[in-house]
Amino acid sequence: MRKTNSTNALNEAQLIRNCGVVHALSIIGGRWKPTILFNLLYGKMRYNELLKSIPGVSERMLIAQLRELEQHGLIKRIVYPEVPPKVEYELTTVGKSAGPMLQGISDWGNKLRNKKNTVTKKMVSISPA
Amino acid sequence: MRKTNSTNALNEAQLIRNCGVVHALSIIGGRWKPTILFNLLYGKMRYNELLKSIPGVSERMLIAQLRELEQHGLIKRIVYPEVPPKVEYELTTVGKSAGPMLQGISDWGNKLRNKKNTVTKKMVSISPA
DNA sequence: TCGCATACTTACTTTTTTGTCAGTACTTAA
DNA sequence: TTAAGTACTGACAAAAAAGTAAGTATGCGA
Numbered sequence: 001m002r003k004t005n006s007t008n009a010l011n012e013a014q015l016i017r018n019c020g021v022v023h024a025l026s027i028i029g030g031r032w033k034p035t036i037l038f039n040l041l042y043g044k045m046r047y048n049e050l051l052k053s054i055p056g057v058s059e060r061m062l063i064a065q066l067r068e069l070e071q072h073g074l075i076k077r078i079v080y081p082e083v084p085p086k087v088e089y090e091l092t093t094v095g096k097s098a099g100p101m102l103q104g105i106s107d108w109g110n111k112l113r114n115k116k117n118t119v120t121k122k123m124v125s126i127s128p129a
Numbered sequence: 130m131r132k133t134n135s136t137n138a139l140n141e142a143q144l145i146r147n148c149g150v151v152h153a154l155s156i157i158g159g160r161w162k163p164t165i166l167f168n169l170l171y172g173k174m175r176y177n178e179l180l181k182s183i184p185g186v187s188e189r190m191l192i193a194q195l196r197e198l199e200q201h202g203l204i205k206r207i208v209y210p211e212v213p214p215k216v217e218y219e220l221t222t223v224g225k226s227a228g229p230m231l232q233g234i235s236d237w238g239n240k241l242r243n244k245k246n247t248v249t250k251k252m253v254s255i256s257p258a
Numbered sequence: 259t260c261g262c263a264t265a266c267t268t269a270c271t272t273t274t275t276t277g278t279c280a281g282t283a284c285t286t287a288a
Numbered sequence: 289t290t291a292a293g294t295a296c297t298g299a300c301a302a303a304a305a306a307g308t309a310a311g312t313a314t315g316c317g318a
Contacts, residue, residue, distance in 0.1 A: 001274095008273055008306055011160065011185045021163035021231055024238030029158055031140065031276070034150035047295055056140045058277060063296065083285040084294040094241070101237045102150055108230045109153030112223070130304090137276055137303055160306070176265055187307060192266065212315045213264040 027072045028098060032057055032065045034105075037091070040075060041099055044090035074098065156201045157227060161186055161194045163234075166220070169204060170228055173219035203227065 003009050015022040028034060035054050039045060045053075051062055066089060069075045074095035080086040132138055144151040157163060164183050168174060174182075180191055195218060198204045203224035209215040 003273070006273060006307085011306085014185060015160065015164065019164055019167070020235030020238035020242070021167075022160075022238070023242055024234045025154065025158055025163070027238075027241070029154055031144070031151075034154070035144065035148055038148070038150075048293095051295095056143060058279095059296070060278085060298090061276065064276090079295095082294095083283095084292085085284080085296085087295060094244075097240075098237065101233050104230050104233045105153045106149030108227065109149035109151075109156075111226075112156070113149070113152055115223075132303070135277090135303060140276085177263095180265095187309095188266070189268090189308085190306065193306090208265095211264095212313095213262085214266085214314080216265060 024101070027069075027074065028102070030065060030068075032061055033069060034102065036062075036065055036069065037074070037095065037098060037102060040089060040091045040095065041102075044078070044088045047087050047089070050089065069095070153230070156198075156203065157231070159194060159197075161190055162198060163231060165191075165194055165198065166203070166224065166227060166231060169218060169220045169224065170231075173207070173217045176216050176218070179218065198224070 012022075012026070016026055017023075028037065032054065036050065039050060039053055047062070047066075050066075051057065051059065054062070066075065066077070070077055072094075073092055076090045076092050078088040078090060080088070141151075141155070145155055146152075157166065161183065165179065168179060168182055176191070176195075179195075180186065180188065183191070195204065195206070199206055201223075202221055205219045205221050207217040207219060209217075
């Protein structure tokens with residue numbers, strides 16, 4: 001559970017208020033959220049589909065992140081009153097608005113990774129035979 | 130200390146490999162890094178200047194984040210052999226390349242916050258006198 | 259020789275995040 | 289009556305991130 005009076009929580013709250021980046025990251029950051037959002041960029045998905053298409057997530061984590069995204073208004077939860085149950089998750093307008101930003105972050109991250117690989121390759125080619 | 134064989138670490142490593150966003154966030158994310166980077170966007174700064182201009186950071190945290198940014202090649206540490214010591218931190222080319230991305234994230238975060246405030250204001254104006 | 263200024267470091271504690279795993283609810287079909 | 293399918297929930301444990309507080313090194317000036 002989250003404390004509200006810990007220095008940690010107060011620092012975070014202050015930064016969220018004053019720094020747009022920290023605020024944004026408090027919404028789209030975290031271990032699994034970016035991947036979830038990328039999946040949903042292509043259209044709505046069922047809970048189980050998400051679970052299968054994200055290697056490594058546990059059910060608990062998936063649900064937790066979906067709930068947070070929902071609370072922040074990035075995704076919509078659509079329940080079909082059927083048995084067995086069927087629930088779909090879909091980006092809201094706000095969620096879709098994160099698309100270009102996510103792409104920007106992704107591009108920067110990938111560029112950096114590729115650069116690092118290039119450097120590594122160079123170093124390898126320099127190393128003694 | 131970080132384990133290397135925990136599920137947590139393995140999951141993170143995998144996501145860093147496959148998701149540009151997670152990779153980028155592993156570099157510019159965290160409690161204080163965005164603020165540090167924003168400060169340095171305007172030019173180099175001394176350790177103490179950073180410490181004073183970022184309310185709430187402890188010395189330990191500042192140093193830790195500076196070290197990580199340095200290791201990832203975003204900032205350069207410039208030591209002047211003087212007494213008392215003088216150390217300046219400056220963005221590298223890679224660090225500067227993060228500027229537009231940070232601005233993009235910041236803009237999105239701020240827009241979201243303002244939207245929320247608007248809604249709140251509306252609700253206040255509706256509430257009984 | 260004492261304190262000051264600067265830039266850290268270290269040991270330890272608290273808080274937060276992430277992971278594990280078993281269990282729930284409901285209906286249909288075998 | 290039993291298993292299967294779907295979408296979860298809850299109790300607990302491990303790991304990671306953040307915070308606290310005291311200490312280090314160096315040379316200068318009083």
